[in-house]
Amino acid sequence: MPKVTYISHDGAERQVELPAGWTLMQGATLNGIDGIEGECGGSCGCATCHVYVDERFADKLAPMSEVEDEMLDCTESPREANSRLGCQIKATPEIDGIIVRLPEAQS
Amino acid sequence: MFRFDPYSPVMDADPFPFYKTLRDEYPCFWSEEAGMWVYSRYADIVTALNDWETYSSAKGNLVDELPNRAGSTLGTTDPPRHDRLRALIQKAVTKRALDHIIEPARQSARKHLDALAGEKSFDFVNAFSSKVTVDLLFYLFDMPAEGQQTVRDKAVLMVQTDPKTRKKAPEHIAAYDWMVDYAAELIETRKKNPGQDLLSNFIAAEIDGEKLHDREVQMTITTLIMAGIESLSGFMGVMGLNLADHGDARRALVADPALIPDAMEESLRYNTSAQRFRRCLTKDQEVHGQQMKAGDFVMLAYGSGNRDERQFENPDVYDIARKPRGHLGFGGGVHACLGTAIARLACKTAFEEFLTRYPEFERVEQQLPWVPSSNFRSPMRLELAVG
Ligand code: HEM
Ligand code: FES
Numbered sequence: 001m002p003k004v005t006y007i008s009h010d011g012a013e014r015q016v017e018l019p020a021g022w023t024l025m026q027g028a029t030l031n032g033i034d035g036i037e038g039e040c041g042g043s044c045g046c047a048t049c050h051v052y053v054d055e056r057f058a059d060k061l062a063p064m065s066e067v068e069d070e071m072l073d074c075t076e077s078p079r080e081a082n083s084r085l086g087c088q089i090k091a092t093p094e095i096d097g098i099i100v101r102l103p104e105a106q107s
Numbered sequence: 108m109f110r111f112d113p114y115s116p117v118m119d120a121d122p123f124p125f126y127k128t129l130r131d132e133y134p135c136f137w138s139e140e141a142g143m144w145v146y147s148r149y150a151d152i153v154t155a156l157n158d159w160e161t162y163s164s165a166k167g168n169l170v171d172e173l174p175n176r177a178g179s180t181l182g183t184t185d186p187p188r189h190d191r192l193r194a195l196i197q198k199a200v201t202k203r204a205l206d207h208i209i210e211p212a213r214q215s216a217r218k219h220l221d222a223l224a225g226e227k228s229f230d231f232v233n234a235f236s237s238k239v240t241v242d243l244l245f246y247l248f249d250m251p252a253e254g255q256q257t258v259r260d261k262a263v264l265m266v267q268t269d270p271k272t273r274k275k276a277p278e279h280i281a282a283y284d285w286m287v288d289y290a291a292e293l294i295e296t297r298k299k300n301p302g303q304d305l306l307s308n309f310i311a312a313e314i315d316g317e318k319l320h321d322r323e324v325q326m327t328i329t330t331l332i333m334a335g336i337e338s339l340s341g342f343m344g345v346m347g348l349n350l351a352d353h354g355d356a357r358r359a360l361v362a363d364p365a366l367i368p369d370a371m372e373e374s375l376r377y378n379t380s381a382q383r384f385r386r387c388l389t390k391d392q393e394v395h396g397q398q399m400k401a402g403d404f405v406m407l408a409y410g411s412g413n414r415d416e417r418q419f420e421n422p423d424v425y426d427i428a429r430k431p432r433g434h435l436g437f438g439g440g441v442h443a444c445l446g447t448a449i450a451r452l453a454c455k456t457a458f459e460e461f462l463t464r465y466p467e468f469e470r471v472e473q474q475l476p477w478v479p480s481s482n483f484r485s486p487m488r489l490e491l492a493v494g
Contacts, residue, residue: 019150019154021154021157021158022153022154022157023157026153026157026433029432029433030418030432030433037432038432038433039202039447039448040443040447040448041437041438041439041440041443041444041447042156042157042439042440042441042443043193043440043441043442043443043444043445044190044197044441045193045197045200045201045443045445045447046201046202046447046448047201065190066194067190067193067194067197070194070198074201074203090157107202
């Protein structure tokens with residue numbers, strides 16, 4: 001099962017294993033990792049699953065959709081070049097070991 | 108032999124013991140009565156929701172699908188078309204875009220509470236929750252005020268199924284046909300006289316320079332009215348029931364109304380109103396030793412996943428401090444409910460007002476009349492004693 005590391009805004013680090021195909025948003029909410037809310041249930045409709053993806057994994061991710069791009073303009077914490085929505089990133093063997101940082105606020 | 112019959116009135120009233128048997132003994136079960144497979148464990152449902160390529164909605168998502176919806180609405184198309192359609196509406200229904208509905212919702216709640224002044228008991232569903240819901244949806248879609256009650260009655264009827272024939276009865280189909288015609292008329296008037304509302308924007312929208320298909324517009328708007336009205340008032344009925352049955356929780360909310368959103372999330376988990384939806388397999392699958400074929404339907408029992416002890420500790424306890432993140436009350440994945448922010452704001456506002464007026468209440472009937480439906484679970488009537 002692919003591993004994902006979440007680094008909270010205060011620096012706390014958690015690594016979890018996700019069933020293949022589950023999203024980074026689900027990995028956080030289902031493992032009690034605060035700092036990701038996921039209000040819309042993963043339909044790319046709320047921008048409360050905002051993450052900053054570690055540069056080393058940037059080119060391993062599938063490109064973002066137009067909707068994700070638009071939604072990322074609505075994040076609470078500033079959007080950066082490495083901003084993505086956690087519900088749009090699926091855990092796959094290609095991104096095993098991925099590291100994401102969580103923003104200060106989601107809503 | 109264990110059976111799972113989503114048409115049985117016993118199931119409408121209390122599906123939870125059946126779900127437990129499913130989860131523990133038959134996690135991938137063929138239901139003869141439904142003519143489809145049933146997933147009941149949280150993890151299996153989430154896996155299916157994440158994989159729309161395998162679990163398609165394009166053959167319909169209602170357990171008993173209504174005519175002409177498959178392939179033509181948000182809930183019944185697959186990406187990429189689905190995502191394009193959804194993007195047209197999504198922005199108008201995010202939390203930030205919906206501040207404007209709070210005041211109208213509050214005024215509506217107050218008006219209907221005022222009308223109850225002096226009553227010792229009343230029906231929460233018909234005198235309060237459905238009235239507030241209809242007011243709100245009519246405001247949101249800017250629909251003509253006359254005929255509110257009829258629209259609501261039809262929305263409730265069209266989601267029902269006949270427990271004996273295990274099908275939609277003629278009156279259910281008639282209610283649906285009525286709603287389709289109602290939507291068609293609405294679209295015609297809106298085309299002549301466009302406004303700033305969500306429906307006008309959807310009607311005028313284009314994808315890649317092409318107008319949406321007429322059937323798409325008509326069916327999506329029919330579904331928005333149905334989903335908005337029936338789902339929201341049904342859920343509020345369930346939440347009213349939970350607060351009647353759990354005095355401690357209710358008193359905690361009265362003391363601190365900021366807890367209402369937590370109670371709402373726990374109600375969505377504990378007494379899920381949208382119990383079951385379906386998907387269609389696009390390829391053969393083997394799950395828990397069962398061989399399923401492309402073209403088979405799979406029922407996703409959200410109400411069961413939400414009570415799965417593999418995911419939620421003490422799942423049969425209603426605990427408003429639980430904060431059940433990841434619950435399936437709104438489904439999940441690409442098809443997760445479009446109306447989550449509307450529903451959350453409406454519920455919060457309605458219950459703030461209701462609990463201020465009635466901090467103490469209890470239910471009058473022990474046996475409730477449940478909506479006969481293979482999809483939804485909510486009381487048709489909830490008589491509350493308040494005095
Ligand atoms: C508490 C109230 C509500 C509940 C419990 C609820 C529940 C759900 C669920 C479980 C689904 C997923 C269906 C599936 O898996 O196939 C869904 C989808 C949907 N809901 Fe809701 N709903 C509620 C309120 C609303 C409101 C107020 C609206 C609109 C105004 C709405 C519009 C929709 C639409 C359009 C879809 C299809 C979304 C898509 O497939 O992209 N719902 N709802
Ligand atoms: S969970 Fe809402 S956008 Fe990701």
